[in-house]
Amino acid sequence: MKEEPRIIYSLDAFPVSNNRWNQGNKFKETIYSTALSILYSHLWYQDIELYADDTAYKFLYMLPCRVTKINSNKDKVIWMKSKIDVMEKQTKPFVHLDNDVFIKKKINFDFDKVIVEQNDYELYGMYQYRVDFFNKYTQHLDHWKPDLGYAFNCGVLGFRDLELRDQFLKVFYDLEEIFIKNHNPKIAKIEPCIVLEQYNLASLLAHHNIKPTLLLWKKTLFENFQLADKMGYSHIVGQKKYRSDIVQEIENRLFKLFPYWYKEVKNALEKEGIF
Template identity: 25%
Template sequence: MRIIQSAWACNKPDLLRNNSGWLSPEYNLMSWTLSCLQLKQYYPELVLYCDSAYRKLLIDTLELPYSDVVCNLDILNKYHPQLWALPKIHSYSKQEKPFLHVDGDVFIWKKFEDSLLSSELVTQNKEAATDYYEKIMISLESALNYFPDEIQKERKSSKPILAYNAGIFGGSDISFFKEYTSKAFEFVNKNILNLSKINVSGFNIFFEQYLFYCLARKYNKKVNVLLSETIGDNQYKGFGDFARVPYEKQYLHLLGNYKKNEFVCKQMAARLRQDYPEYYYRIIDLFKKNKVILYHDYYNLESTTKDFLVQRYIRLNHNAVAVEKQEAVKALSFDFKRDLRKEIGNIILNKEQFIDFEIFNSRINSIIKIDFLFISKDYLYARDCFANFYFQYLFEDKSDIYNKKIVRGDDYRIIKSDFNWSSFIEKQKDNKLHESVKLEKSGAGISTLIIPECDQNKFSLTYIDELDLVILEILKTEKTIRELFDALEEYFDTDELFKIPAEFENLIFGRIKLGIHVKSIKAIID
C-alpha cells in the first residue's frame, strides 16, 4: 500500500518560528518526525507531498526517510493560510492507484489491517456533529454563496451533520477521489471572495470531511473505518495517551486541542526521544543553532552539541543515577522561582483566601530555597529521561505486574492549604475564554504535591487526596505491587473489595499511574 503525507507551510515559511497550531514550533517538527518514522517501520513506500519550505526542513535538514518526495504544494501559496486541508485535498487528487493519506499528527505502532487497506474508501472514523459543527455550518450558510449539490441535499434532509475524520483517508476508488477533490476545490474557489466573512479554519471541516460524507452518501458507498465508534466532533478522548503505547494503544491522533496540551506535547516529545534520540536531538540542535528559544527551556541553558546530547541520553538509559543529585555549582545556574501570584490571575480574593494563598506561596518559596537548593537541572533531566520507561515496564505484561517493584520518589514535597490552589492555577492556565474558575475549599485541608522540574515551569503542583498520601507512605520502602495492594486492603471494607475486585484494582492502578506521571512514584527496573 502506498502511504502518503502532505505538508504545506501555509504561506509562513519560517517553520522554526511558526507553531503551525502546536504549543510551540518544535512540537510540530517532532510530530512530523515521529509520525514519519513510525509509518516507515511498517510501510517502505512512504511519500511526502510538500512545499519548498517543508522540503528544506523535513528532507534536507532533518533527513526524514521518505521513499519519495513530491514538492508540488507551492502552487497553493495563493490561497488563504488557514485553508490547511487544501494540501491534503491536492495530494488526494494526484493519486492514480490505491493509497492511504496519514496526517502528520498521527502515530502508529502496528500495521493497518489488510481488510481496511483493501477497501474502496477508508477513513479514521465517523464523526457526529455537536453544537460546535452546527454553529459553524450555520455561519457558513449565511456567508457563502456556493455549496455543492451533495451538501445542499443533505442539509435539506434535516438530518444531523455527520462526517468522516480524515486522520487517515484513502482507498482504491480513485474515480471517487477525482470527483471528490474536484468538488472540494470548486467549493473553495467559488467562495474565495467571501472568506473574510467566515471562520476560515472551521471551513476546512466542511470542504474536506463533510463533503466526503455527503458524496459517499450520494453514491451509497461503503466507507470502512479504522475505529468503529462514531465520535462527537470535540469528544476525542485518549487519542494522546502516549503512556499506553505500544502495549495498549497502537494508534494516536493529536487532533484539535491535543496540539496545545502541554502534557501531551511533552509526552510525544519524550516518545520521540526514547525511540529515536538521534532525530530528537537533531531538532533540538536545529533550534539552538538558529537561536530560536525552545518551549522546554532546559535546552536553552545547554551549550553542548547534538552528538554530546545523544550520547549522554544513551548513557542515562543504562544508568538512571548517572548524574549525581548534589551538584551545587550547577544548581546555582538553575532558578526554581515561579510567580504564582501572577498565575492565579486578576481574581479578587477575600481575606480568608488571601491569607491562605500567602501561606501557600510562602511555604513553596521555603521549599525552593532549602529543599531544592542542591538539586541540579542535570539530575532532574536524567530522572525524567529514565521515567519514560516506567509505564511500559510496569503495564506491558499484566500477568507479571504484581511482582514488579515500585517506590516513592526522592524529590517531592507536600504542603497543606485550605484551598485547592494547584487545581485552580492549572484551570486558570487553560482558561482561554477568561471564564470564572471555582476555587475549591476543604475543611480537612488540601494536599499539594510539589515536584522540581527542569523546564520553564520550574516546579509542578498536583492535588492529591488521602488515598495518594497513604500510598506514598506505604511506598517509603520498596514494595511489589502485590505488597502494596495487600497493605491497602486494611483501608477498605473487606466485603466490598471481594464484591468489586476489578474496581479496586483499577482504582489503585490509576493512582500508581498518576504517581508516575507526576514523578512521586518510580519503578524499580532490574
C-alpha cells in the same frame, strides 16, 4: 490479496507558522510531530512519502522515506489545502495520514473504495453553524446534503477508487470556490476546513450511497478511544496537540525511540536558530 496502499503525508509550514487557530507559531512542534508520525509508520510500511514545502523540507528531508518538495499555498484559513494537492498527485491506492497521527502497531489498511478514521456523530454540533453558512450557496451542487447529521474524521483518509478520489477533489474545489467568493471575515470568522473536507466527503458518499471503511467503527467516542488504544492508534486532534505536556511527550518519544533521527531533526532546527 489487495495491493497495500502507499502512505502519504503533507506539510505546508505556512499555516502552523502564522497563527493558525490563533495558536501563534507552532512550527517546531509540527516538525517534531511529523517526524514522530513518519518514523512510527516507517516501522510498518515500505512505501511512504512526505510532501513538504520548501520551509519544512529543510528540517525533514533526512527522514527514511521519500521526501518531495511542494509549493506552499500561503493560506492559514484553508490550511489543509496541501493535503488536497498531494492526494491529486497519486496514481495508485493510498492512505493519507495527518501529522498528528501515530501508528504504534501495524494496521492493515484493508478497504474497497475509501477509508476514513471514524464517524463524528458526537461532534456534529461543531459543524452545524459552518454547514449553515454553506447551505446558502450550495443549491446547485447535486451531491450537497444541507443537514446530513454526521461527518467523518479524516485523520486517516485513503482512496483505492481513484475515480471516486477525483469526484471528491471536484466537490472540494467547488466548495472552496463558494467559500472564497462569499466569506467575509469582517462579519464572521468561519473555520471552513472541516466542512470543505469532512462534511463534504460525507455528503458525496451519501449521494452515491457509498459506505466508507471506518478505521474506528464503534458507536461512541469513548468506545473508539478504547479500540484505538488496543490497535496502537492515536490521533491528537485539534489544539490539544499544542498543550505543553503533549508537546513535551512527543519530543520525549522521538528522543527515546528514534534517537538518531531526533538528533538529525534537532540539529537542523538549531542551525536555523529554532530552539
